[in-house]
Amino acid sequence: xxxxxxxxxxxxxxxxxxxxxxxxxxxxxxxxxxxxxxxxxxxxxxxxxxxxxxxxxxxxxxxxxxxxx
Numbered sequence: 001x002x003x004x005x006x007x008x009x010x011x012x013x014x015x016x017x018x019x020x021x022x023x024x025x026x027x028x029x030x031x032x033x034x035x036x037x038x039x040x041x042x043x044x045x046x047x048x049x050x051x052x053x054x055x056x057x058x059x060x061x062x063x064x065x066x067x068x069x
Contacts, residue, residue, distance in 0.1 A: 012039055026054075 008027035023039035027046070034054040037046040049057070060066045 008035060010037070010042070 010025040010027050013024045025037050025039045027035040033048045034051055035046040035048045
């Protein structure tokens with residue numbers, strides 16, 4: 001069964017500045033993957049990452065190993 005991105009529960013990055021800048025949204029609730037999209041283009045495409053890879057990426061950003069620009 002395929003789930004439509006329209007039915008996902010999207011949340012905006014906590015790093016969003018509230019002024020429509022460089023923001024992403026992440027869909028929660030999918031056990032094996034994490035869809036990510038540009039919050040300025042919610043009807044546009046989403047990239048989907050394996051959940052384990054996304055968790056590792058977020059941990060690296062939080063630790064400073066991957067700096068936010």
